[in-house]
Amino acid sequence: MTALESKQALTLLGDDAEDTARWMVGRTSGAFESRRLQLLDTVPGVIDYYSEGTAALAADAYMDARAGVAGSYAAAPIVLDRTVKIRRGVAWASEPLVAGELDLTAARMAKLARTEMTRPYRDTTLRNGAADGMFVGYRRIARGESCGFCKALADRGAVFKQGTAYFAAHDNCQCTAAAAFVGQPQGPEASVMQYTASKRRRTPAEKARINAWAASYA
Numbered sequence: 001m002t003a004l005e006s007k008q009a010l011t012l013l014g015d016d017a018e019d020t021a022r023w024m025v026g027r028t029s030g031a032f033e034s035r036r037l038q039l040l041d042t043v044p045g046v047i048d049y050y051s052e053g054t055a056a057l058a059a060d061a062y063m064d065a066r067a068g069v070a071g072s073y074a075a076a077p078i079v080l081d082r083t084v085k086i087r088r089g090v091a092w093a094s095e096p097l098v099a100g101e102l103d104l105t106a107a108r109m110a111k112l113a114r115t116e117m118t119r120p121y122r123d124t125t126l127r128n129g130a131a132d133g134m135f136v137g138y139r140r141i142a143r144g145e146s147c148g149f150c151k152a153l154a155d156r157g158a159v160f161k162q163g164t165a166y167f168a169a170h171d172n173c174q175c176t177a178a179a180a181f182v183g184q185p186q187g188p189e190a191s192v193m194q195y196t197a198s199k200r201r202r203t204p205a206e207k208a209r210i211n212a213w214a215a216s217y218a
């Protein structure tokens with residue numbers, strides 16, 4: 001599977017997770033507090049299920065990308081513990097049910113499910129990379145609907161070699177990371193602008209420059 005095919009599989013799984021989350025909201029019944037409890041009891045397990053799936057998908061993609069690279073390494077699926085954050089997210093997504101707003105609740109729940117299940121895919125790629133001596137860095141795989149910022153970061157198949165533990169992501173863009181290895185033909189290393197834009201913290205001056213630069217990719 002190529003990085004793009006793997007991303008397409010991830011997109012399918014994400015659509016499925018969204019559908020399931022919406023369906024679950026529609027299936028709740030009773031008073032608000034009861035419905036919220038039903039969602040708190042069930043949605044985290046569904047997110048776990050999809051998270052296992054995307055982590056396994058990423059581990060496979062990692063090994064496929066690594067084919068022909070020297071030295072042996074076995075990528076393991078990685079799902080970090082997000083229990084508290086996911087429960088908080090489900091509680092937040094359920095809030096509109098107080099006013100009987102089913103559509104808004106379903107939209108929030110779908111977004112939460114998608115965001116959370118996309119995360120283990122990236123974590124699996126980046127954490128295995130950090131443990132693998134032949135890993136050089138990652139490429140960002142954006143998509144047509146991704147924002148200018150994400151497209152700018154993905155431009156030219158640039159490889160991010162520094163600070164690979166952090167990966168800035170937007171809910172709507174669903175960017176993923178593809179691993180690059182020693183000895184493989186690959187894109188140029190990320191530019192100074194690309195590195196600056198992918199930092200966790202930026203100065204106001206950096207932000208202004210990055211926004212102007214990313215706008216040209218939108």
Ligand SMILES: [Zn+2]
Nearest residue numbers: 147150170173
């Ligand atoms: Zn984006």
